[in-house]
Amino acid sequence: MKDVASAAGVALKTVSRVVNGEPGVHPATAERVRAAIDRLGYRRNESARVLRRGRTATVGLVIEDVADPFYAGLSRAVEDVVIGHGCLLLSGSSGEEPGRERELVETFCARRVDGLIVVPAGEDHTYLRPELEAGTPVVFADRPPGAGIDVDTVLADNAGGAGEAIRHLMGHGHRRIAFLGDDPGIFTAAERLKGYREALGGLFDERLVSMRPPSLEAVRADLARMLALDDPPSALFTGNGRYTVTALRALDGRRMALVGFDDFELADLLTPRVSVVAQDPAWMGRVAAELLFRRLRGDSGPPEHIELPVRLIARGSGELLAPG
Amino acid sequence: MKDVASAAGVALKTVSRVVNGEPGVHPATAERVRAAIDRLGYRRNESARVLRRGRTATVGLVIEDVADPFYAGLSRAVEDVVIGHGCLLLSGSSGEEPGRERELVETFCARRVDGLIVVPAGEDHTYLRPELEAGTPVVFADRPPGAGIDVDTVLADNAGGAGEAIRHLMGHGHRRIAFLGDDPGIFTAAERLKGYREALGGLFDERLVSMRPPSLEAVRADLARMLALDDPPSALFTGNGRYTVTALRALDGRRMALVGFDDFELADLLTPRVSVVAQDPAWMGRVAAELLFRRLRGDSGPPEHIELPVRLIARGSGELLAPG
DNA sequence: TAACGCGCTGACAACGTTGTCTGCCGGGTC
DNA sequence: GACCCGGCAGACAACGTTGTCAGCGCGTTA
Numbered sequence: 001m002k003d004v005a006s007a008a009g010v011a012l013k014t015v016s017r018v019v020n021g022e023p024g025v026h027p028a029t030a031e032r033v034r035a036a037i038d039r040l041g042y043r044r045n046e047s048a049r050v051l052r053r054g055r056t057a058t059v060g061l062v063i064e065d066v067a068d069p070f071y072a073g074l075s076r077a078v079e080d081v082v083i084g085h086g087c088l089l090l091s092g093s094s095g096e097e098p099g100r101e102r103e104l105v106e107t108f109c110a111r112r113v114d115g116l117i118v119v120p121a122g123e124d125h126t127y128l129r130p131e132l133e134a135g136t137p138v139v140f141a142d143r144p145p146g147a148g149i150d151v152d153t154v155l156a157d158n159a160g161g162a163g164e165a166i167r168h169l170m171g172h173g174h175r176r177i178a179f180l181g182d183d184p185g186i187f188t189a190a191e192r193l194k195g196y197r198e199a200l201g202g203l204f205d206e207r208l209v210s211m212r213p214p215s216l217e218a219v220r221a222d223l224a225r226m227l228a229l230d231d232p233p234s235a236l237f238t239g240n241g242r243y244t245v246t247a248l249r250a251l252d253g254r255r256m257a258l259v260g261f262d263d264f265e266l267a268d269l270l271t272p273r274v275s276v277v278a279q280d281p282a283w284m285g286r287v288a289a290e291l292l293f294r295r296l297r298g299d300s301g302p303p304e305h306i307e308l309p310v311r312l313i314a315r316g317s318g319e320l321l322a323p324g
Numbered sequence: 325m326k327d328v329a330s331a332a333g334v335a336l337k338t339v340s341r342v343v344n345g346e347p348g349v350h351p352a353t354a355e356r357v358r359a360a361i362d363r364l365g366y367r368r369n370e371s372a373r374v375l376r377r378g379r380t381a382t383v384g385l386v387i388e389d390v391a392d393p394f395y396a397g398l399s400r401a402v403e404d405v406v407i408g409h410g411c412l413l414l415s416g417s418s419g420e421e422p423g424r425e426r427e428l429v430e431t432f433c434a435r436r437v438d439g440l441i442v443v444p445a446g447e448d449h450t451y452l453r454p455e456l457e458a459g460t461p462v463v464f465a466d467r468p469p470g471a472g473i474d475v476d477t478v479l480a481d482n483a484g485g486a487g488e489a490i491r492h493l494m495g496h497g498h499r500r501i502a503f504l505g506d507d508p509g510i511f512t513a514a515e516r517l518k519g520y521r522e523a524l525g526g527l528f529d530e531r532l533v534s535m536r537p538p539s540l541e542a543v544r545a546d547l548a549r550m551l552a553l554d555d556p557p558s559a560l561f562t563g564n565g566r567y568t569v570t571a572l573r574a575l576d577g578r579r580m581a582l583v584g585f586d587d588f589e590l591a592d593l594l595t596p597r598v599s600v601v602a603q604d605p606a607w608m609g610r611v612a613a614e615l616l617f618r619r620l621r622g623d624s625g626p627p628e629h630i631e632l633p634v635r636l637i638a639r640g641s642g643e644l645l646a647p648g
Numbered sequence: 649t650a651a652c653g654c655g656c657t658g659a660c661a662a663c664g665t666t667g668t669c670t671g672c673c674g675g676g677t678c
Numbered sequence: 679g680a681c682c683c684g685g686c687a688g689a690c691a692a693c694g695t696t697g698t699c700a701g702c703g704c705g706t707t708a
Contacts, residue, residue, distance in 0.1 A: 012689095014687060017666095020666085024687085026686060044664090045434075045664050046435040046665095047371050047375045047435070048664035048666090049666075050371040050665090050693095051375050051694065053667095053693085065400065066396050066400045068396075069393065069396070072392075079390065088414055088416070089414070090413070092412070093400060107412060110369075111412070112369060129365075265588075266588075266589075271595055335658045335659075336694090337657075337658060337696080341657090343695095348655070350656060353657085368695080369694050369695070371694080371695090372663090372695040372696090373695055373696075374695090376663050377663085377695085
């Protein structure tokens with residue numbers, strides 16, 4: 001910038017004015033400055049600008065894994081909103097590790113992001129206190145913050161969706177419905193289990209519940225164990241997209257009624273077509289990002305807790321008749 | 325930091341030393357400083373640090389769309405390498421619009437990213453000249469830069485993979501093989517068309533080529549047109565994952581030999597199981613990122629042009645017999 | 649005892665911007 | 679002719695760090 005100024009024969013401040021389109025510069029001078037900028041290939045140093053102005057025009061996003069379609073969709077939606085507001089997105093995947101979640105958040109904060117959107121992996125978010133007190137808005141998405149922290153949160157209706165799935169299966173005569181899902185330490189898994197359990201009522205049987213990592217071996221083994229029971233399940237409810245796919249592989253062509261949480265591409269091309277409880281990841285991302293920008297615009301109302309509806313898409317796999 | 329210094333009764337510089345773990349601070353002093361830091365909830369201002377040191381420890385990534393599984397996989401791999409090097413990732417989706425690609429790149433540059441990984445949407449990258457001259461390393465992935473710019477590039481063997489797909493189909497007796505793919509203005513689409521055409525040799529028939537946006541309507545219409553020919557195609561080669569899925573929908577159960585470019589989840593659960601030419605997006609991301617960091621470490625050899633092999637995964641859909 | 653080295657600490661400038669304030673100059677008004 | 683006003687331009691400080699260099703006190707050495 002100094003070079004540009006001397007090349008154009010003006011003061012530093014005048015260049016700054018031209019770069020920022022501030023009024024009060026003679027058109028001819030401005031033209032000279034612009035010419036010098038082009039000639040020297042000058043680009044404003046955003047770090048210095050940030051330092052001086054105090055706002056970074058950057059938002060941080062922490063998710064579980066970009067390579068997971070759910071989070072990829074959410075990411076993309078957040079990105080669009082963020083860029084639409086003239087900001088940039090810093091993102092990172094926690095890989096479901098609380099330590100990495102915290103590291104990412106702290107690194108983002110050290111970079112003075114204007115705001116944060118977090119899909120938490122951990123249980124304890126008291127480490128966010130200093131940031132919250134410093135006025136950095138934070139929005140939690142998909143899962144709520146741990147105890148003692150109350151901030152804006154956007155969740156899906158996990159329990160309700162699970163209940164709907166179970167009622168759908170029961171409506172087709174199923175009484176023995178198994179559940180395959182994530183570790184109940186994960187909020188969404190616990191909520192879906194809750195919805196499953198409540199909808200089943202007295203039919204609940206914990207021998208039909210498996211909450212282990214979604215590896216093909218584990219799912220296959222648990223499924224075999226359940227099918228070997230005296231009163232085996234006739235239907236399956238899977239707790240998220242990964243389990244649905246793994247279960248389909250484990251079933252290996254055996255027909256069993258199935259409803260999965262999370263929609264996925266091709267669900268309608270499989271045989272039978274797979275019924276699902278669909279969330280809208282892009283919607284969730286958009287809502288979270290819009291909420292964040294409302295806070296950035298100064299809205300300081302009490303924390304919002306938004307629950308997005310989910311919807312059952314019946315495609316046939318839930319309608320397979322129960323035996324007998 | 326000033327506050328911390330006065331709270332601990334030391335000079336600014338001493339706090340700086342403690343924060344950076346520099347040697348030459350008395351343990352007791354360091355402890356006092358750390359206590360003050362905790363008490364005040366101090367976090368270093370990374371912008372100021374960047375301004376002073378000149379390196380941002382940030383890498384920019386421009387892709388086409390995070391929500392596309394191919395780019396999501398690539399993104400995740402880049403992210404892991406970048407974070408493994410203690411840097412942060414700024415990312416953005418161009419949505420296949422050259423203007424947005426350029427905007428993103430320029431914004432990243434204004435933020436003084438240390439390096440860039442770009443999946444280009446446009447044809448003209450001369451706007452990168454100033455950055456390249458300023459010494460910012462740039463790596464192109466998936467598609468090469470436009471004319472006049474020669475930088476590190478990581479591509480897949482698109483033409484070779486397409487050729488392999490066609491030879492596979494021809495090996496099963498197919499002579500009339502249709503191609504559905506993206507606009508040939510997109511590098512990968514053009515290369516795959518080239519491989520298709522060369523492998524077919526004299527059997528090439530341009531009436532069997534459709535390069536339109538992958539909407540269900542367009543694909544369905546083109547497919548119907550081709551099937552209505554006197555000598556209709558008996559097999560289909562699709563130019564990327566989106567076309568494969570759309571074609572499967574358009575076929576709607578009709579059996580037709582098929583090989584698709586790009587592997588996708590569930591390809592092995594469809595009926596028939598779908599054969600594909602598989603790329604490894606994570607590999608591509610990793611290679612591109614490692615290359616970038618090699619440059620950042622000072623390697624200033626001539627630009628590298630890496631071509632990653634692809635691999636045919638025969639699952640059955642390519643082996644459907646040709647009629648007659 | 650003077651000189652020296654070493655471990656620790658601090659003062660100061662600089663990084664590249666932008667906000668504030670002041671100054672210059674030409675033209676219009678009384 | 680004295681005054682003021684408005685358009686334009688520049689000087690300067692400040693943002694929060696870190697690199698450089700200088701200084702202080704204490705123990706060791708000649």
